[in-house]
Amino acid sequence: MRIDWIEDLVALLDSGGVADAARLRNVTQPAFSRRIKTLEEVLGIELIDRSVKPSGPSTVLRDRDAELRKLAAEQRLLLSDMRQEQSSGLRQLVIASQHAITTSMGTQIINSVAEPSRTHIRLRSANRDECETLLIRRQAAISLTYRIKSEPASEPASFLIEAVIGEETLIPVCGSAHAADLIARFHDGALRIIGYPADVFLGAALNRHILPPIEAQCSVSVVTETGLSTAALQLSQSGLGVAWVPAALAQPDLARGDLTNLGDTLGCIEMDIVAQRWATTSNLATLDAWSRLVREM
């Protein structure tokens, strides 16, 4: 039984001609040629443009390039997930988690969300947009993202359920050895910070809520930009500048005294940790994990 006819179409899109595609699919050219022909009959769709010689994909096929690839990818993923669930005997559960949440709370989440002996949690770290996409595309069962408390929460999508499962504060920190120096310079009207790119959530948060008031009273220079809060933490610890990082992430270093919290001077951002899932799901593993998340965290 052949279940991978979509792959034939993708091969066609990937290659410059039938013979080429046949090679990709590991069959002889005549066999592949006929396969496409019968597919054309079965689907009722012209798949290749025979008017030219290295005959490329037809217009119809090319127009659906993205959709076909997506479908093929989803199919592969779904099957491999099912196989894994089958062989391991463990339920699979994908949780999409914003990078900063993964780093600061990853193990806590994995431990609290399910019994390891019965469910295998795959924590998929991504930026906030991607988390939402993963959820909507059903490539993740649950998404965990930050939401800034002072921002008006846009009404939740009607097909999603959400719950606040915790709180977090973005605090400005720097290496304790350099704290005095940085503060002094700040009062002189100059502040060096470790920034986040404007197109990631933390960057946008910083730009909207923290920097405007600071920039009103001193000149801010962004020493480095990194998308990762762990990297920002490292850099700030070495004295490069102030970085805003999740409190949970800075906690160990703060307790040890290596790091200094400048929140009183520079301001913090209060955030909720929001969990989301599809309103309609009957997957037991998901529902179980959800109730644990809402209850325990």
Place this chain on the structure above:
Amino acid sequence: MRIDWIEDLVALLDSGGVADAARLRNVTQPAFSRRIKTLEEVLGIELIDRSVKPSGPSTVLRDRDAELRKLAAEQRLLLSDMRQEQSSGLRQLVIASQHAITTSMGTQIINSVAEPSRTHIRLRSANRDECETLLIRRQAAISLTYRIKSEPASEPASFLIEAVIGEETLIPVCGSAHAADLIARFHDGALRIIGYPADVFLGAALNRHILPPIEAQCSVSVVTETGLSTAALQLSQSGLGVAWVPAALAQPDLARGDLTNLGDTLGCIEMDIVAQRWATTSNLATLDAWSRLVREM
């Protein structure tokens, strides 16, 4: 060539047993039974639970119920779209459009976005969340939604491109015959309005931007709630209360004098009309439509 093996799985999920599922798929029970068996071998996944007698779907299969159905649906849709494109010779293009935008600007969009002789536009009307979902799931090539000007635009998702293609104002209106009465009551401290459900965009907009200041100075009673701005328009015209509707929608009635604009008294909401598409697309019809949208509207 069999391309519909996913449908076998769905049939299995839909039915109470193999024989039942066989009937759904229009084959004899023995044939279907063997089909499932070979599928189990090919996929390497146990599909049915044989320990009980009307043997139901296995745990693994049931856990993936939603995903399988989604995949099956997507596949059906994609193929039928391709067939249609093939037979009509017209490129298909799905544009997701927020209900209120569809009603107020539908024809304008369809006319300006593509040449009818070469592209077939399907305007898919949905609420705002659904528009976004359709876009992200690639079930729509372009989405058109409102965005309230005074709200901080959350940073756009990095994988999407967006453009403001127009403006719109949500204005409070009522039937001209009842305007004086309503205004008088308003000054007496009572206002009757046609509301939108809080979980749709217009409802949220109303609740956040319009009603708070009004409620501070008078008591607001929501006479009726409807999710459709056209319905709201009708109801307000009949004197039931004030409704906030897109200016373009009210325009004809306002010009005719049947409707009165109460914007000066009750306040309006300024909105942008935002078009979005995936950043990565090579679909010519989409790119063409996009440039027309951005240029002409």
Place this chain on the structure above:
DNA sequence: AAGTTATTATGCAGAGTATGCATAAAGAGG
């Protein structure tokens, strides 16, 4: 324009698959 090369299609035989029918095997329920 004719010949050469690259690419795709087709004839054919053999191997492999799928199906329906009849019937056996296996749970479920009494």
Place this chain on the structure above:
DNA sequence: CCTCTTTATGCATACTCTGCATAATAACTT
């Protein structure tokens, strides 16, 4: 333990797919 319902298997038949060899066709060369 027997009956009923449901699923699996044996078998013959029809169909499908593949590789090989080779024909047909488009593109390129001289």
